[in-house]
Amino acid sequence: MTGLFGLLESVASSDKHRRIEVDGLSFEWTLTRCRRRSVGMLFQEGAIRVRAPRWVSIGEIEEIIRSKRRWLIARHREWLTHQDQRLEPTDDWRDGSVIQFLGQPCTLRLSADQKQATWVAQTAEVWLTLPNHASPEQVRDSVHAWLQQQAKEILAERLETLAQRAGAEFSRFSLSNAKTRWGSCTQDGHIRLNWRLIHFSLPVIDYVVAHELAHLRAMDHSPAFWQEVQQILPGFEEGQREIRKAPLYA
Ligand SMILES: [Zn+2]
Numbered sequence: 735m736t737g738l739f740g741l742l743e744s745v746a747s748s749d750k751h752r753r754i755e756v757d758g759l760s761f762e763w764t765l766t767r768c769r770r771r772s773v774g775m776l777f778q779e780g781a782i783r784v785r786a787p788r789w790v791s792i793g794e795i796e797e798i799i800r801s802k803r804r805w806l807i808a809r810h811r812e813w814l815t816h817q818d819q820r821l822e823p824t825d826d827w828r829d830g831s832v833i834q835f836l837g838q839p840c841t842l843r844l845s846a847d848q849k850q851a852t853w854v855a856q857t858a859e860v861w862l863t864l865p866n867h868a869s870p871e872q873v874r875d876s877v878h879a880w881l882q883q884q885a886k887e888i889l890a891e892r893l894e895t896l897a898q899r900a901g902a903e904f905s906r907f908s909l910s911n912a913k914t915r916w917g918s919c920t921q922d923g924h925i926r927l928n929w930r931l932i933h934f935s936l937p938v939i940d941y942v943v944a945h946e947l948a949h950l951r952a953m954d955h956s957p958a959f960w961q962e963v964q965q966i967l968p969g970f971e972e973g974q975r976e977i978r979k980a981p982l983y984a
Pocket of ligand 1: 954
């Protein structure tokens with residue numbers, strides 16, 4: 735859809751970002767004038783994209799947008815839900831942005847007075863040692879450093895706990911930054927866990943940990959391997975289902 739829209743746009747002229755209030759919500763909308771007969775509307779990335787012929791006035795377009803309020807509110811709600819499920823912002827790294835930490839949304843807060851990055855569980859916020867005017871790159875790097883620190887402690891703890899429960903012995907543990915896998919285990923018992931697992935809830939983390947621990951006894955994915963996973967973590971399927979839905983990204 736986006737591709738086709740892009741093509742159509744090449745014959746038209748786009749203009750500035752406007753705002754409109756609908757049901758108490760403020761929406762950004764952009765207008766592209768083009769050679770079509772009717773007014774077309776899309777809801778993309780939280781904003782309304784309108785394509786309209788030249789003879790339709792701004793006032794008329796605003797009226798059309800308002801007449802579609804049910805559609806608009808529904809799309810907006812879908813978009814919000816989608817935003818909530820994102821592990822971290824794509825480029826919008828600033829005070830107030832939301833990341834997922836241990837399976838829960840967590841709001842980023844910037845404060846130059848902060849001595850070290852701190853997570854406040856009650857308000858689901860993480861306070862970073864950055865001034866308010868920090869660049870998106872600085873915010874992202876600071877969040878990643880904090881998440882990696884958390885991952886180091888929390889993943890190590892889960893690994894120790896589940897290894898003890900399983901009576902399994904690994905030789906080494908390290909964090910990985912792999913693009914294509916959540917965890918790995920070598921023949922000599924070196925377990926690597928992706929630091930981005932820290933975005934997920936404990937049942938998800940435990941599933942990946944149990945999976946790698948089971949590889950200490952079976953290097954394949956045979957029925958015997960899955961029996962091993964089941965023994966280490968009864969009910970592992972829930973965490974497995976969730977992690978399989980999650981795409982890895984750079
Ligand atoms: Zn495996």
